[in-house]
Amino acid sequence: MGIAHTLDDVRSYWNEYVNDIEVTDYAVGSPEFFEALEKYRYEKIDYLRDYVGFENYKGKKVLEIGCGVGHDLMQFARAGADVSARDLTDNAVKLATANLAREGYTGDIQQGNAEALDIPDDTFDVVYSHGVLHHTVDTEKSIGEVHRVLKPGGEAIIMLYNRNSWLAFAAWVSGTNIEHADKDAPIIRKYSTRECRELFNAFTSVRIHVDRFPKRTLKFDNLFGKLNNYLLVPFFEILPDAIRRPLGWHIMIRANK
Numbered sequence: 001m002g003i004a005h006t007l008d009d010v011r012s013y014w015n016e017y018v019n020d021i022e023v024t025d026y027a028v029g030s031p032e033f034f035e036a037l038e039k040y041r042y043e044k045i046d047y048l049r050d051y052v053g054f055e056n057y058k059g060k061k062v063l064e065i066g067c068g069v070g071h072d073l074m075q076f077a078r079a080g081a082d083v084s085a086r087d088l089t090d091n092a093v094k095l096a097t098a099n100l101a102r103e104g105y106t107g108d109i110q111q112g113n114a115e116a117l118d119i120p121d122d123t124f125d126v127v128y129s130h131g132v133l134h135h136t137v138d139t140e141k142s143i144g145e146v147h148r149v150l151k152p153g154g155e156a157i158i159m160l161y162n163r164n165s166w167l168a169f170a171a172w173v174s175g176t177n178i179e180h181a182d183k184d185a186p187i188i189r190k191y192s193t194r195e196c197r198e199l200f201n202a203f204t205s206v207r208i209h210v211d212r213f214p215k216r217t218l219k220f221d222n223l224f225g226k227l228n229n230y231l232l233v234p235f236f237e238i239l240p241d242a243i244r245r246p247l248g249w250h251i252m253i254r255a256n257k
């Protein structure tokens with residue numbers, strides 16, 4: 001039986017292992033640091049800006065859960081959205097606040113828990129969360145919170161990991177971690193697309209898009225990194241879309257309340 005991890009375990013891991021922090025040597029929190037991480041993010045997650053269409057959310061009240069360094073929050077802010085964010089860690093709150101501030105943006109960015117948000121019912125037009133809710137103790141409870149804080153008709157945009165993906169398979173074959181080479185996140189759940197639909201069954205409409213194929217990694221200088229960079233990246237570039245699409249690592253879920 002696996003160890004039952006607590007929210008404190010999740011918080012202390014993400015406070016230390018800020019997402020992608022190891023891909024740059026610039027001083028943490030410097031403008032160059034944010035620029036390098038942002039560039040890496042949207043090269044790696046190359047579908048994200050087109051899929052989300054951040055520019056369409058001008059004037060909308062947007063909450064990001066688990067904002068990390070705040071790259072996606074920055075996209076919403078640049079588009080003219082009224083942005084708020086909650087993250088378990090004080091490190092993420094500091095970094096996301098500094099990230100937005102370097103372009104003169106502000107928002108209600110605070111420490112908070114996806115499973116018990118300090119936010120009244122029916123508050124937001126959009127609740128966005130990318131790669132977060134599968135790391136918390138009670139994922140179903142956190143999706144209940146997404147639903148609760150959305151206005152009627154409001155939109156959830158959520159990414160959860162795909163169990164049946166190239167990355168889950170490659171990590172298993174090479175025996176490597178998923179989040180960081182030296183230490184993995186305490187909780188990493190993966191779902192099938194059918195399970196994602198079930199998780200969002202309180203919503204009126206649920207649309208699913210699977211994406212995120214192999215891209216050159218700067219994070220893993222081990223067997224997994226080599227397998228990824230020299231085998232999977234070129235192989236997936238020639239695979240027909242009908243074959244590779246279900247194998248993407250990210251299940252993007254768009255659902256309305």
Ligand SMILES: C[S@@+](CC[C@H](N)C(=O)[O-])C[C@H]1O[C@@H](n2cnc3c(N)ncnc32)[C@H](O)[C@@H]1O
Binds near residue numbers: 010019066113115
């Ligand atoms: C993999 S990082 C993703 C960060 C960001 N969304 C991104 O895509 O770069 C996971 C983030 O989720 C946050 N997180 C995990 N569990 C959480 C919870 N229960 N409530 C709020 N944030 C949480 C972590 O602190 C961390 O910043």
